[in-house]
Structure formats: structure tokens, C-alpha cells
Amino acid sequence: MPHPEKTGQPGGGFGGGPGSGGWFARVAAQSASAGGGDDVAAGPVALQAKILTVSDGVAAGEREDRSGTALAAVLKSNGFDVVEMTVVADGIVSVAGALARMSSGFAGLIVTTGGTGFAPRDQTPEGTREVIDREAPGLAEAMRLVNPLGRLSRAIAGIRGQAIIINTPGSPKGAAQCLGAIIDVLGHALELLGDKPTMHM
Numbered sequence: 001m002p003h004p005e006k007t008g009q010p011g012g013g014f015g016g017g018p019g020s021g022g023w024f025a026r027v028a029a030q031s032a033s034a035g036g037g038d039d040v041a042a043g044p045v046a047l048q049a050k051i052l053t054v055s056d057g058v059a060a061g062e063r064e065d066r067s068g069t070a071l072a073a074v075l076k077s078n079g080f081d082v083v084e085m086t087v088v089a090d091g092i093v094s095v096a097g098a099l100a101r102m103s104s105g106f107a108g109l110i111v112t113t114g115g116t117g118f119a120p121r122d123q124t125p126e127g128t129r130e131v132i133d134r135e136a137p138g139l140a141e142a143m144r145l146v147n148p149l150g151r152l153s154r155a156i157a158g159i160r161g162q163a164i165i166i167n168t169p170g171s172p173k174g175a176a177q178c179l180g181a182i183i184d185v186l187g188h189a190l191e192l193l194g195d196k197p198t199m200h201m
Helices: 022-033 066-077 094-102 124-129 137-144 148-152 171-192
Strands: 007-010 047-052 081-088 106-114 157-160 165-168
Touching: 007 124, 022 081, 022 124, 047 094, 047 165, 066 081, 066 106, 066 171, 081 094, 094 157, 094 165, 106 171, 124 165, 137 148, 137 165, 137 171, 165 171
Parallel strands: 047 081, 047 106, 106 165
Antiparallel strands: 007 081, 157 165
């Protein structure tokens, strides 16, 4: 039987603000160098992120969610505020249902971990395709390049509404590496998705 979602809303432990560094620090520095004054905003608002762990073992309480924790650390260190961490069992229906709920009315980043390989229960890409409006192949391609085993990844990335959804592997190291490969462009991508004025690098 499928396991229900296990959802958490981490507090300060996973939070991150504009001052955390990464993309936010660069944007703040560029804003300050632009001349200051009343026309310059106080600074970028922290972007929000959600994490979906896809794992039969974690959903059943048999394994610790180490990959979700690793992703949260990468997001925090790059200025994202992690507002939700959810666990579901493997499967197209469970993944699609969780992503549809998590992305509804949400403007931000959703990162999945697990279910991107060749095993019969690895169906996260299929579940993701059920809900996205458009694919973002450049993000998935960049993630595959960080490790030779990336050639075995079926992970995808895409857009639903104003949310960007990306798949990462189920291993803590692999998930963190893949997210780290694209984290520097995600803030800009979310600004473009929200049709907000952006600073061109």
C-alpha cells in the first residue's frame, strides 16, 4: 500500500536569508554598486524552497532522510529558506500528487531526491512529467555532468506555474552535488519565471 506524505515545516534550522551568501550576496553587492539612493531596494527577498524525498524506506520509517537534510544544507548556504520537507513512497502517482500539492500557488524551488535511476520503482521523472508545464533541459543536463554516474540518471527539471521543479539522485552526496551544479542560476531563473525586472550579468 502507498505510504501517505510525511510533511515537515522546518524552522530556523533550515532557514536562510538574503545575507547567507551565494546568489543573494552577489545581487546585494551589485545593487549597492549601482549607486544607492532612494530608488534602490533594500535588498532581495529570500527565495523559498521545498524538498520532496521519494523513498519507500524513508516513507516507511526504515531509513533516515539523509538526502533531504543534505539538500537543505545546500539551499540554506545559498540563501534559500526551506519552508517544507515532505516524504513520499516511490511511484508515479505518489510523486505527481505531492508535487501538484507542493507547487500549487507556490513561487519558488522544489527539489526532489530519489527515484531517478533504472530500478523498477524509480519513477520520479515520470511523476514529475505528469505535473510540469514545460521542461528545463539545461538544468538537468548540467546536473548530469558533475559525476560520471550522471550518465545513468533519468532526472528531469521543469516548470509548473511559478515553481521550478528539479530531480536529484537519492544519495546524499549525489543530491548535494547535482543541486550545487545549478544553484548559482536558480535565483535568476525564478526572477525570470516571475516576470520580474532582472540585472543581466
